[in-house]
Amino acid sequence: MASTAAGVGVSGSSRNTAFAAIAHVLALFAWIAGPLVIYVVTEDAFVRENARNAINWQICFAIYSFVALTVAFALAGIGFLVFPALGVVNTVLVVIGAVKAAGGETWDYPLTIDLL
Secondary structure, three states, rough: OOOOOOOOEEOOOOOOOHHHHHHHHHHHOOOHHHHHHHHOOOOOOOHHHHHHHHHHHHHHHHHHHHHHHHOOOOOOOOOHHHHHHHHHHOOOOOHHHHHHHHHHHHHOOOOOOHHH
């Protein structure tokens, strides 16, 4: 049995890498709703793990965005620079997650708390 980075054991033949990659990409268009639907409807452990990672990252991204926006209004300066940068970081990390999933890996987003 092969093992993913998060320790969920799934055999190589049962991995649906395309569906796992879609779980990451859907987060760009449907925020938490896209990966959550995939998490709920699939029974594939590899796809569920990738969808869970995407959901956890999007929740943390929302928190980071709220903090940046709050700082932007409070200090009227640096937050306005950080807020757009977070959007770029989100896109880059989602693409990395999707590419890793398409390659059969489970990738944990950096600076992400496991909430789900």
